[in-house]
Amino acid sequence: MNSRIDKIRESEKISHTKIYTDEDLYNTDSWLKKPIKMVKDIVPLLSDHGCIRVLDLGCGIGRNSIYLAEQFKDKGCLVDCIDILDIAIEKLKHNACIHDVEENINGMVCTIEQFSVLENTYDLILAVSALEHVESQKAFLDKLQEIKAGIKSQGIVCLVINSEVTECNMNTEEVMDPQFEVNLPTKLIQAYIDDAFAGWNTIKKTISPQEYDIPRDSAISHLSTNVITFVGQAP
Numbered sequence: 001m002n003s004r005i006d007k008i009r010e011s012e013k014i015s016h017t018k019i020y021t022d023e024d025l026y027n028t029d030s031w032l033k034k035p036i037k038m039v040k041d042i043v044p045l046l047s048d049h050g051c052i053r054v055l056d057l058g059c060g061i062g063r064n065s066i067y068l069a070e071q072f073k074d075k076g077c078l079v080d081c082i083d084i085l086d087i088a089i090e091k092l093k094h095n096a097c098i099h100d101v102e103e104n105i106n107g108m109v110c111t112i113e114q115f116s117v118l119e120n121t122y123d124l125i126l127a128v129s130a131l132e133h134v135e136s137q138k139a140f141l142d143k144l145q146e147i148k149a150g151i152k153s154q155g156i157v158c159l160v161i162n163s164e165v166t167e168c169n170m171n172t173e174e175v176m177d178p179q180f181e182v183n184l185p186t187k188l189i190q191a192y193i194d195d196a197f198a199g200w201n202t203i204k205k206t207i208s209p210q211e212y213d214i215p216r217d218s219a220i221s222h223l224s225t226n227v228i229t230f231v232g233q234a235p
Ligand SMILES: C[S@@+](CC[C@H](N)C(=O)[O-])C[C@H]1O[C@@H](n2cnc3c(N)ncnc32)[C@H](O)[C@@H]1O
Pocket: 016, 057, 058, 059, 060, 061, 062, 063, 064, 082, 083, 084, 085, 088, 110, 111, 112, 113, 127, 128, 129, 130, 133, 134, 135
């Protein structure tokens, strides 16, 4: 690991620890308020799958995985949830108990790059604001291939990835090195996705320019990003 990655991970750990400590899932005004819309839209697409196996890479405290476990609980499901932070997985397990899905949530503290996705195993793989946090461009490309290989026939991949991020310290107006381990041009990520999932049925492929403020160390950072969303279904 190099010092740039260490610095980003320390800064991300501080900001995520604060939000995961201070806020309750689905009971807050932040991004933890509800699952992303795309995840809700995917549920009916899996209605004719049997017992559902899901992988949520960079799961946080379960914003999307707890919802999915609730939706698929009756037909049997297991959601493998991976996060680099101990506190994320602790709170994920706590939230699984509160929502009565503790049997359906399998939380693991692990990095996305170290977690080996089993081949031909998952009905759904999610990586929401997570793949841009692997340690290198090579790790990013390798993980796309692993995700593709991990999906069963007719299974679905849902990726939400920040690209071309710029970051500015609001207090000093200084332009900063964006605190994203892999900060690639939008077109390049699109090309990687097109290549990795060629021949799949594209359900959604969008680029949404977004701006928002986040706490970063002792200041507030203004972020500008092109958020890429890709949802595809395997043949
Ligand atoms: C912006 S949050 C999104 C969480 C969740 N996907 C959601 O949509 O609510 C990013 C999450 O990815 C985790 N993360 C960052 N880098 C990671 C890595 N290399 N491996 C595993 N998890 C990572 C963070 O700890 C954090 O919980």
